[in-house]
Amino acid sequence: MTRKKGIKNSLVHVILVLTSFLIAFPFLWMFTNSIKTKNEIWEVPPKVFPSVAQWINYGDALADGTFFKYMWNSAYTAVIITAVILINSAMFAYALVHIHFRGKNILIALIMITYIMPASTTYVPSYVILSKLGLMNTHAGYIFSSCASIFNIFFLRTVFTQISPGIVEAARIDGAGHWKILWKVVAPMSVSSFVTLGLLSFLGSYNSFMWPSLLIHDKEKYLVSMGLQAFFTSEGAYGLKWGTIMAACCVIVFPLLLLFFFGQRWILNGITSDAAVKE
Numbered sequence: 001m002t003r004k005k006g007i008k009n010s011l012v013h014v015i016l017v018l019t020s021f022l023i024a025f026p027f028l029w030m031f032t033n034s035i036k037t038k039n040e041i042w043e044v045p046p047k048v049f050p051s052v053a054q055w056i057n058y059g060d061a062l063a064d065g066t067f068f069k070y071m072w073n074s075a076y077t078a079v080i081i082t083a084v085i086l087i088n089s090a091m092f093a094y095a096l097v098h099i100h101f102r103g104k105n106i107l108i109a110l111i112m113i114t115y116i117m118p119a120s121t122t123y124v125p126s127y128v129i130l131s132k133l134g135l136m137n138t139h140a141g142y143i144f145s146s147c148a149s150i151f152n153i154f155f156l157r158t159v160f161t162q163i164s165p166g167i168v169e170a171a172r173i174d175g176a177g178h179w180k181i182l183w184k185v186v187a188p189m190s191v192s193s194f195v196t197l198g199l200l201s202f203l204g205s206y207n208s209f210m211w212p213s214l215l216i217h218d219k220e221k222y223l224v225s226m227g228l229q230a231f232f233t234s235e236g237a238y239g240l241k242w243g244t245i246m247a248a249c250c251v252i253v254f255p256l257l258l259l260f261f262f263g264q265r266w267i268l269n270g271i272t273s274d275a276a277v278k279e
Contacts, residue, residue: 061248070226090182111153137221145211
């Protein structure tokens with residue numbers, strides 16, 4: 001039995017190592033190409049590492065400082081969007097779980113219908129509304145149109161249903177209002193879920209491309225994905241400076257990898273075993 005268990009554990013570890021390598025391979029490929037010459041990138045058969053590391057590619061990518069500007073635009077808009085989404089999603093989910101009102105089931109059904117609709121179906125009406133409000137080509141328009149998430153509402157609703165109603169009722173008997181119950185009782189018991197959703201919302205907003213590219217046309221206001229696309233198609237030719245492009249991608253991805261590294265424990269807790277008190 002001990003031998004079988006050891007073989008099983010070894011197989012599991014081998015599978016995990018292979019899976020980890022497959023997941024990490026695109027990042028390794030991107031990094032190694034960022035320090036290669038263009039000829040080495042297209043060399044057949046390809047080499048894993050360059051003959052001489054071309055660190056100058058990073059200097060070329062960051063020379064004019066525009067990428068730092070794009071990263072700042074993406075970072076601060078993503079932080080605002082994430083904060084607003086977490087607040088309004090928490091309030092909405094709390095109302096669906098702990099407040100009884102007529103037509104709640106109908107409202108939940110309508111939200112579900114909204115959830116299964118493709119995001120692209122909202123582009124035209126959102127574009128018209130922002131145009132009439134005078135928010136086109138502004139970060140405010142992008143933030144205003146991105147501050148709701150049906151997924152977050154239903155995720156938090158699921159988490160909140162796991163909290164014992166007795167705890168909420170006890171807080172209500174003690175004189176706490178809904179606002180205090182949400183942020184002093186329910187939210188602290190669901191910290192892992194809030195952190196997980198915060199990270200996912202931040203990454204989604206930071207990497208967003210299609211919707212902001214329809215709204216924002218001023219280069220100074222580009223988000224990082226738009227800036228990378230503009231850099232990628234500069235001078236009207238694809239693949240012109242692949243080493244520099246890969247270097248720019250590495251710079252953009254590095255903060256996100258750090259975010260995942262420091263937040264992985266919270267993500268796993270939020271997905272597998274939230275801190276919510278169950279009945």
